[in-house]
Amino acid sequence: MLETNDQNRVRTLTLNRPEALNAFNNPQFDEVAEAFLAAREDDDVRVVVLTGAGRAFSAGADLSEAGRTAKVVHGFGGMAHIIAEFPKPFVVAVNGLGVGVGATVCGLADFAFMAAGARLRCPFSELGLVAEAGSTMTFPALMGRQKAAWMLMSSDWMSAEQCKDMGLVLDVFPDDVFAEEVHQRAAKLAALPPGPIAAAKRLINGPEIGRLKAVIDAENAELAGLSGGPANLEAVTAFREKRPPDFSTL
């Protein structure tokens, strides 16, 4: 479900469950985590790009799989920790719609790019849940606390141009040349000497990794407390009953 392609010392990881809009389930969290661990050790890999197959980037965590926790090795939290500690440049290529972790993963990237037609959405509040993947720390740092809080609380869709203006992604390219433009930038980084690039990433990110991992854990603790709670149940029930949720009595 995760395709791997190496070119010009750039490893491209492609989420490939287009029938589920590349939603993450538990096996996929583990697969991505293992892919980062492998890329870390592989001297032929200098940059990792994460993108999606088909028209979506990722629809987020697959709620239909919730509860099926058997065989989890790293899980969502483990994957987020491994990405936070990844010592080489990590590029997120948002080729299409991104929802939930399909949006918040941009905050873990060294560089995120977005196709002009792509959109991002963080529907946590609407689902009775809360933001994750370190986004409550990375988003305020990238865009300021007001824009971050609005994006993480409001559940509004954000266009590619809005995401660029806010600083969540570095640049936006037309859909038809998107993959090529991203690869060109990743290859540029991969042609630079790996030692100095790793030193730069260590200096820029290093002092914050411990705090980022603690934030990821704090978010997951809040998520665990909210999951299955009254707001989350009302959201799920309303979805099944095809009506808007009513949180007025909570």
Add this chain to the structure above:
Amino acid sequence: MLETNDQNRVRTLTLNRPEALNAFNNPQFDEVAEAFLAAREDDDVRVVVLTGAGRAFSAGADLSEAGRTAKVVHGFGGMAHIIAEFPKPFVVAVNGLGVGVGATVCGLADFAFMAAGARLRCPFSELGLVAEAGSTMTFPALMGRQKAAWMLMSSDWMSAEQCKDMGLVLDVFPDDVFAEEVHQRAAKLAALPPGPIAAAKRLINGPEIGRLKAVIDAENAELAGLSGGPANLEAVTAFREKRPPDFSTL
């Protein structure tokens, strides 16, 4: 002097001393502080909006009242601490001119909005004083250190568009629909489930509340040292004598 209006679970607090351009005096600091404490406990209040009556938002601390410290319960510092700790979304609606704390309070907001014709100004240096309400921490985080230092040191007026570009306010609306546009956004937040919204605010703001309160205290200590000092006296004297202040010999 503080009007309270509840609608759609949004509590709107309106500074209502239009004859003084809604300047804060000591009773008003206490009144606002008490209003936040009451809103915190009231389950029917999910979002608080602070705005001003008439054409001004707030002309800042009322200097004509300086020294009349009798009957202070919370005071300026206490109010700032209480707002810093407020656990529900806090929206600042800058309906007209804002000066001093009428500008710096935007840094304490989760979301600030500004009417197109409004302007903000931080005339601390010109008055021989220094910035407060945590703005020496919140402004650099919102807009970067250079823009923040210029706004907090230069005493320049900033237009609504400038404030939006810098990230001090989330959005700007035409004056005639301003109150309505702000209420719509506040009501949107108030319709979302309160537990998940509180969790989001806790994750985003929580880790910084202790530091923010320490910064508020450090600013107030600097203010106390400067108040009545030579620069402040020259500013006050020049104002009375209707001449520009001369700080060249300080």
Add this chain to the structure above:
Amino acid sequence: MLETNDQNRVRTLTLNRPEALNAFNNPQFDEVAEAFLAAREDDDVRVVVLTGAGRAFSAGADLSEAGRTAKVVHGFGGMAHIIAEFPKPFVVAVNGLGVGVGATVCGLADFAFMAAGARLRCPFSELGLVAEAGSTMTFPALMGRQKAAWMLMSSDWMSAEQCKDMGLVLDVFPDDVFAEEVHQRAAKLAALPPGPIAAAKRLINGPEIGRLKAVIDAENAELAGLSGGPANLEAVTAFREKRPPDFSTL
């Protein structure tokens, strides 16, 4: 090699080795460091401006002088610490091209301005080295981590408009009025009372000075490890042999 001019309580320091595009060598690091120490003690100096003579701002550290470390008093690291601790407003006026420390010094400024025709570049990775002068901390704080990492890793040239959009400089002025526009703003700050201005800078910068100095030291330790290493040697050799460097086998 460093010209000093006082006007309106503004001290302008002009890097004046136009034949070397105002590149820094060890005597110049010391000269700038001593100039800041002197300006700190001089009550007639309220603001310091750093700019360059001729068409360049500064081409960075003069690599032709590397290794000649005799007679170093403060050196690069000492200069950076002294600037980090300077208690009065420090303005960088990027009058022309800036490379390396000629770009990263903007992060140490309270206010940086840029001539419309100026450009900045951080070619550290391309030289097998890594960013310095605290830029791995100051750039992410000014522009967000993605833009900062791209500017510090990619070696791309950045135009004046790009630098303004990113927040690295506060404003851009046409080349022919640049010096005058910058002086006007510096003189405005110098006409404000020095005590309150120093208090504002203390509140805004003070809490981060210790961390900034530690980052400067950490960067210099990484630089020392990379200098003379395989990537740096390949960069220097390729430059001498007038060919593009090849980092593919490192």
